[in-house]
Amino acid sequence: MKSSLSLLLFTLSFILFAGCQNPPEESAELILPESGIAIEDAWARPGRANGVTAVYMHVLNGSAETDTLVAISSPVAGLVELHETFDRGDGMMGMRESEEPFFPGESVVSMRPGGLHIMLMQLREALQEGDEVEVTLEFSIAGEMTLSVPVQSPDSRTTGVHSH
Amino acid sequence: MNKSVLFFSLILSSVLLSACSSPALDDYRDVRFELINQNGEAVVFPDDFRGSPLVVGFIYTHCPDICSFITANVGKVYEEMDQPGDTQFLLVTFDPERDTPTVLKEYAAAFDMDRPPFQFLTGDPETIDSFMRRVSVRTQESYSRDLEDGERMYFLNHSDKILLIDQNSRLIFDYGGSMTPVNIILEDLNKL
Numbered sequence: 001m002k003s004s005l006s007l008l009l010f011t012l013s014f015i016l017f018a019g020c021q022n023p024p025e026e027s028a029e030l031i032l033p034e035s036g037i038a039i040e041d042a043w044a045r046p047g048r049a050n051g052v053t054a055v056y057m058h059v060l061n062g063s064a065e066t067d068t069l070v071a072i073s074s075p076v077a078g079l080v081e082l083h084e085t086f087d088r089g090d091g092m093m094g095m096r097e098s099e100e101p102f103f104p105g106e107s108v109v110s111m112r113p114g115g116l117h118i119m120l121m122q123l124r125e126a127l128q129e130g131d132e133v134e135v136t137l138e139f140s141i142a143g144e145m146t147l148s149v150p151v152q153s154p155d156s157r158t159t160g161v162h163s164h
Numbered sequence: 165m166n167k168s169v170l171f172f173s174l175i176l177s178s179v180l181l182s183a184c185s186s187p188a189l190d191d192y193r194d195v196r197f198e199l200i201n202q203n204g205e206a207v208v209f210p211d212d213f214r215g216s217p218l219v220v221g222f223i224y225t226h227c228p229d230i231c232s233f234i235t236a237n238v239g240k241v242y243e244e245m246d247q248p249g250d251t252q253f254l255l256v257t258f259d260p261e262r263d264t265p266t267v268l269k270e271y272a273a274a275f276d277m278d279r280p281p282f283q284f285l286t287g288d289p290e291t292i293d294s295f296m297r298r299v300s301v302r303t304q305e306s307y308s309r310d311l312e313d314g315e316r317m318y319f320l321n322h323s324d325k326i327l328l329i330d331q332n333s334r335l336i337f338d339y340g341g342s343m344t345p346v347n348i349i350l351e352d353l354n355k356l
Binding site: 045046047048049051052053054078079083085088091092093094095096097113114117119120121122126127128153154 | 225226227228229230232233236267270271273274275276302304306307309311312317319321322323324342343
């Protein structure tokens with residue numbers, strides 16, 4: 001009886017502990033702005049000089065209309081594009097320039113690892129954890145917005161280090 | 165009677181142990197690839213690693229998304245091992261034209277992995293091509309960009325893969341590199 005109770009307690013503790021291990025990436029509640037575009041939880045991966053890196057974020061469109069990302073730039077990169085990673089379904093992963101930079105009204109579009117992301121190419125300097133990267137997004141309706149994006153390692157992301 | 169019990173126990177232990185160990189998916193003892201690490205040092209796969217379990221990921225440094233996942237996953241396996249012992253961790257590029265030892269060293273540093281027991285490996289294109297064929301890593305140019313400075317930037321579709329190779333250079337597990345939870349690789353490592 002006593003051992004059954006111990007087993008039950010152990011199992012419950014394990015389940016509770018396992019529940020705590022989920023990355024907090026998806027747990028933040030995103031609230032649409034009353035109008036226009038808002039950006040939440042932007043972050044960039046570290047990258048080497050002359051190399052490439054990716055920027056991720058949630059794009060919240062609070063207006064009723066679809067907005068379009070018409071330009072992206074960053075002073076740390078020679079070339080900036082909106083890319084998406086895709087699973088070809090044959091065991092291979094691919095990456096291509098996104099042909100649909102559209103952000104539907106009253107919706108959230110998440111740029112996240114393994115999916116849509118902003119690609120910074122020809123990095124003019126190495127980006128290390130703790131750095132801040134300036135990224136400017138220009139939407140057709142919401143206009144231009146410049147972000148200061150923290151550079152974070154994916155590892156620190158899964159241990160609860162976040163930017164807001 | 166005691167001898168019978170002992171004999172039965174030995175048989176049972178043997179059966180249980182064989183059930184716990186996984187059959188090899190491939191055996192690399194018949195190959196020899198001369199590679200070079202991020203420090204410019206010559207490395208022979210698999211000879212130089214015989215006797216050590218190996219965790220091997222396949223990447224190219226112009227891929228910031230999936231390959232970063234693969235690289236970070238290999239790093240996390242090491243960080244989360246209680247007793248890494250002599251386990252070695254390799255990241256091998258399938259883009260040797262651009263991924264020189266210097267480039268790999270900078271890439272490794274960006275992940276805080278330019279240190280033992282990590283090695284980032286490249287080689288001449290023919291050797292890397294043979295290596296990738298042997299480990300069933302496929303690549304294909306997806307699209308390219310002509311840059312203002314005359315350079316051409318290209319991207320690759322590629323297999324998403326991490327391999328677990330045992331002390332005897334036998335392939336034991338083949339994982340989806342960016343997607344496999346690290347704890348699964350750790351569990352499998354503990355079975356070696």
